[in-house]
Amino acid sequence: MNPCRSIHACIGVLLLGGALPLRAEELKEIIVEADAEETVVPPHFAGSTTVIEGKTIAESGARSVAELLATRGGVRLSSSSGNSSGSAVHLRGFGENSSSRVLVLVDGRPLNRPDMGGVSWLEVPLARIERVEILRGSQTARFGDNAAGGVINLVTKEGGKRSTVIEAAGGSDCYTLARLSYQDTFAGKRIALDLERNYTDGWRQNAESELESAALRWSRDLESRAELEFGVSWANERNGFPGPLSKEQYLLSPRESIYELAGVADQYFSEQSRWGFDGNLILGKKGELAFEMPIAFTRRDQEWNFGAGMHADNLLQTFSAAPRLGAAGERWELEAGLQYRRDSLDVSQFAEIQRVNRTAQAELGRETLGVFASGEWEPWKNWHLGVSARWETTQVDASARNFASPANPNLNFDRENDEANRAWQIGLRWEPREDLSSWVRYDRLYRLPSTDEIASYQGYPLTRPFNDQLRAETGHNLELGSEWSPGDWRFRLNGFAQWLEGEIAFDYLQNLNVNLADTRRLGVESSIGYSRGIWEADLHYTNLIAEYEGGVYAGKQVYLVPRHELTARLACRPVEKVMIQGEYQYIGDAFEGNDFQNTREKLPSYGVANLLLRYEPKPGLSVYLRVNNLLDEHYATVKYSGVWYPASGRQFQLGIRREL
Incomplete structure (x- = not known):
């Protein structure tokens, strides 16, 4: 395959007809709200939120959701390959394994893996996204596991008014992009179709990233008393691993790959295909009385190659269901339901990339069942009280076999463990005027251990192959904030404190994931926005201290967590059809990975500037030029431990977008 081949898109539309029969008398006085969106932001939420709307997404020129989060959401990213599409997102002072502590939802359904594998941001192409919602701070009581640091909800298009959007782009490092988004309504049936191909050679050697994806959503009203919707999606992805560099290599030639230099780059890459299905039956009207029955199933088949003898096939299948009932009155809203999820992992390891000799086999299952309830009440005028509670039980079953050493108990085991957790949230929001609000909130939270924090089955032996002593992180979160929007300005100030008991980390001295220590995170988030005439600007700044409270590391800072984060944007429209936008992100220094004692050379601070030029010769047509890392x-x-993972240098992207 020629990686720099011309951009192309294959366009097809599938129209589905028919509907499930439903007699009107079976659902008397039930009314559907057909345009209800899968928002996770309550109308009077006592906390800090950021919403990125569809128009902003369309004008961003971003390659992936991750890049959009960094440039418009004020979210810090980190990547070991230099490609933003494979980045980990960081909220509220979590560094290592932050992907397990930020819950990512697609239309309210969890996307996080049960292991420590991060989210593939190309898996949900920007062409599908209608809106992005960012909730900072613990939301475990409302959403369950992984929400210790916050929630990112991706709301996809559900069809409606006819529109077709075609976008194509090309740039440095053989970057090519082709996107198609189509939506329409036929005889009451709403459809949305999205196709995307995204490719880059990568700024570093052996950092190739390629994805092809397709998604279809379909919904219709049933006798105007209920709504049925479902979606199917497919994605095929390949990524290369450039590897770390020594400090000398990093300073001399950061684009190099140690695997390329050693002539074994073809042994370091991953490929995966993913199929997904989700459906939802909605009875009633949101905001009055409604019942929803969302279900989802995904199958991810991944080939992982990490050098000689480290070749694995990882099949992950996930089923989830979350029936819930909601009711509302003039000054109150209530919701309650169940949340069930079953993850099944089947891992095979091989001695060679051709996968002839299987060396090990593992099967894991994680089952989670939760009961939740939440409500919002206006006890006094302009005061809104919100409460949520959750009880959840989880069980992990793990079986591993090593064919080379079948008698070694450290490599062969059949174990299980279970535990129950609880969380609750109470918040109060005061809205004396339309442009002014303040809030206070308390959260009791938890975060479950991932499957490969508990069990050794990925080819990396641990001191204890199945650690049934590892328990969930638990803790408390407290927030106090306010926002004010006088005229053209927007101000927000939010302070928070979070305490975690038994935060999980990898102790390299014990060669084991353990409940290492209690931790404390104290921070202040501030933002300023301005929009008037030809000018638009915003700035986000976070000052945060994350440190260990007990044990041998008491008083030491948590590694890979910077104290300062700043994101700024300035946009100008000097003439009607032209927009010029500058973006800047500054991240302070942090202690390197595994530096529990805070004695080694720090990961230095950095500041990155981007430039976006956009020209709209006529409505529905735009041409844009994006330069990431403008100053190189x-x-x-x-x-980690003295080795560096360089980020990308300057990259160019030229694209065209047409909306019909």
Whole structure:
């Protein structure tokens, strides 16, 4: 395959007809709200939120959701490959394994894996996204596991008014992009179709990233008393691993790959295909009385190659269901339901990339069942009280076999463990005027251990192959904030404190994931926005201290967590059809990975500037030029035990977008 081949898109539309029969008398006085969106932001939420709307997404020129989060959401990213599409997102002072502590939802359904594998941001192409919602701070009581640091909800298009959007782009490092988004309504049936191909050679050697995806959503009203909707999606992805560099290599030639230099780059890459299905039956009207029955199933088949003897096939299948009932009155809303999820992992390891000799086999299952309830009440005028509670039980079953050493108990086991957790949230929001609000909130939270924090089955032996002593992180979160929007300005100030008991980390001295220590995170988030005439600007700044409270590391800072984060944007429309936008992100220094004692050379601070030029010769047609890392800053977002993972240098992207 020629990686720099011309952009192409294959366009097809599938129209589905028919509907499930439903007699009107079976659902008397039930009314559907057909345009209800899968928002996770309550109308009077006592906390800090950021919403990125569809128009902003369309004008961003971003390659992936991750890049959009960084440039418009004020979210910090880190990547070991230099490609933003494979980045980990960081909220509220979580560094290592932050992907397990930020819950990512697609239309309210969890996307996080049960292991420590991060979210593939290309898996949900920007062409599908209608809106992005960011909730900072613990939301475990409302959403369950992984929400210790916050929630990112991706709301996809559900069809409606006829529109067709075609976008194509090309750039440095053989970057090519082709996107198609189509939506329409036929005889009451709403459809949305999205196709995307995204490719880059990568700024570093052996950092190739390629994805092809397709998604279809379909919904219709049933006798105007209920709504049925479902979606199917497919994605095929390949990524290369460039590997770390020594400090000398990093300073001399950061684009190099140690695997390329050693002539074994063809042994370091991953490929995966993913199929997904989701459906939802909605009875009633949101905001009055409604019942929803969302279900989802995904199958991810991944080939992982990480050098000689480290070749694995990882099949993950996930089923989830979350029936819930909601009711509302003039000054109150209530919702309650169940949440069930079953993850099944089947892992086979091989001695060679051709996968002839299987060396090990593992099967894991994680089953989670939760009961939740939440409500919002206006006890006094302009005061809104919100409460949520959740009880959840989880069980992990793990079986591993090593064919080379079948008698070694450290490599062969059949174990299980279970535990129950609880969380609750109470918040109060005061809205004396339309442009002014303040809030206070308390959260009791938890975060479950991932499957490969508990069990050794990925080819990396641990001191204890199945650690049934590892328990969930638990803790408390407290927030106090306010926002004010006088005229053209927007101000927000939010302070928070979070305490975690038994935060999980990998102790390299014990060669084991353990409940290492209690931790404390104290921070202040501030933002300023301005929009008037030809000018638009916003700035987000976070000052945060994350440190260990007990044990041998008491008083030491948590590694890979910077104290300062700043994101700024300035946009100008000097003439009607032209927009010029500058973006800047500054990340302070942090202690390198595994530096529990805070004695080694830090990961240095860095500042990256981007430029976006957009020209709209006529309505519905735009041409844009994006330059990421405009000043060609030399920096790294990850550093472990003296080795560096360089980030990308300057990259160009030229694209065209047409809406019909």
